[in-house]
Amino acid sequence: MKLAAFLSDWRRTEDSLERIKAEKLGVILVGNGIYHAVIKEGGKDSPVLSKAGATFYALSDDLETRGYTAANVNSKVKLISYGDIVDLIMSEYEKTAWL
Amino acid sequence: MKLAAFLSDWRRTEDSLERIKAEKLGVILVGNGIYHAVIKEGGKDSPVLSKAGATFYALSDDLETRGYTAANVNSKVKLISYGDIVDLIMSEYEKTAWL
Amino acid sequence: MGAVKLLFVVQRPPYKSENPRLALTHAIASQTAEIYMDEGDSVVPTVVLVGDGVLNAVKNQQAMKLYGVTSTESHIKNSLLIDMPIWVCKEDMARLGLKEDQMITDAEELGAELKTKFVSYADIQKEMESVKHLLFF
Amino acid sequence: MGAVKLLFVVQRPPYKSENPRLALTHAIASQTAEIYMDEGDSVVPTVVLVGDGVLNAVKNQQAMKLYGVTSTESHIKNSLLIDMPIWVCKEDMARLGLKEDQMITDAEELGAELKTKFVSYADIQKEMESVKHLLFF
């Protein structure tokens, strides 16, 4: 399946993302999920970013709301807008999952 | 200080309990916090129950609401009622913290 | 469109959030959705309890007695009664030390024929792939 | 009773919950609480940002521009303006890779004299012991 998975939390309370398999997987960081794109806790990337085969996105509005800018973002993560999320949902992926 | 600390979550999103020091510390498991008293994830006690020097309590109403009984409860944990919580707050401890 | 398959995925324990309950009540509502649909259309829901969501299926929940609120157990049994599949992930039960005799296995007292299905995660993955829409709670 | 010390402890990041904001607005309200108190009584609040709560003090928050909502930054600056102590835990900043130049250090543009205090967890522990009441958010 082609799945767009949304993460909106920093401290997660599920392990669904780790388990899900998808031939095409987008991980879209929104809300407090954007911290996975900018924080290196204990000097390390967030484990979220090690999900194999996934493409990572972060919503720039939510990044800037929290005081971060493009300069802080992990090179694995692409910054996107609300309009980009619409295109990802409607064209690139077939299913969505808000985890 | 004499502190009554309440945990109401199973997957926790803070580490305050681990860090707090109190000469007298009560850890009161309420809501989904009661799972720390009954679940041995991967065969092990919840890390919450290893807090040094603490006395552990679980609210029996919240235990039974979730399908558990006294028989399931870890021997480190004492089952209490709402009335007991009142007595703990008003007489045994001086400060409270809902973590 | 014919029959559209939906998968309701409950990932978290009951009561600390309304969402596991809403997953069940929304899935049950598929029974009455016909009034809004064209002739021949229908929705076919399955509810899976996965991760800590398996805690929703622990039996003997006393929510009504103690808090005056319908238990999640009761919603699960009503689901079985209307033949809506309830799947519980076996690996997560094992991880949390839950045995089958602690779980809601049926709703025979209500006259339900369907039973809870204890499945492996691989079955859940397969179902995620086969449905049209996913609803994670 | 005289002056009663309160400690507001913010343990979680901003925006996903209203609570960090409410910690600040409630603490600020101590300024106007006199109308409900006896002569000579007062409350003396300190706000500490600890654990992931330190993320509340990252500067340049654009919440107003992007969502039309007052930023947590703005609440922190208003706190400094009324001389309410804002403490940020240094160990948590280090753990999350936050440097002081990324943080709200003052509210000079508003004319505030007080500055954010970057403290060790040991200082926070000491303050927890010295106050009358704890308010964890």
Added chain:
Amino acid sequence: MAELTIGVFSSLVGSMSLDFSFKLAEAAMAKGHKVNMWLSGNAVMMAKKGQKAFKDYSHNEKRMKELIGKGMEITVCEACAEARGYHKEDTPEGMKRASMDWYLAKTVKTDRLFHIGGE
């Protein structure tokens, strides 16, 4: 263009997931998509008119009305609303109240379902 159905369950003030949902709906409609929105759980807090637009709180009433004016269909869970004390006369103009089956039925023809099930 295509049809997007968004289901939201988060409270008006708090997680900002409702703000997210309305901004996403706006972006989708700007691209010509048809948008349906289902509000259930604490998201029925949108079903109380007369919310004051303080700057300290999320406020979505204005954007919601604009989107309704542009053709967004929006329905709230009736039982969830009544349990919170929101009655028919509290409902903002253009918003419908229905049972959960309304949402289920929408999943049949919609091209995409975006179910935001968290708080």
Added chain:
Amino acid sequence: MAELTIGVFSSLVGSMSLDFSFKLAEAAMAKGHKVNMWLSGNAVMMAKKGQKAFKDYSHNEKRMKELIGKGMEITVCEACAEARGYHKEDTPEGMKRASMDWYLAKTVKTDRLFHIGGE
């Protein structure tokens, strides 16, 4: 006996922390303590009268009224209520509305503060 002040910030339906707070207040009053309650954040959802008592949803209006009748003082955050569209005329009988400073002032004389700050 002593005085207990409970501050609650959780929504009416959801975490059940409001149910917990009212049951705790009841237990404290049964033991002769004076109880004050402050509702802020999403807990101001108690400040809308006429909530239907469905069995699928937490319902605290009845217990709250009983406790008010027995002398519990209960006040909700006025701004938090207005932001959610709850006005003076929506307020259940016996409940007061005030600014946050009401709660702060209560902390001075109360013997214990039980601040339930989570959702």
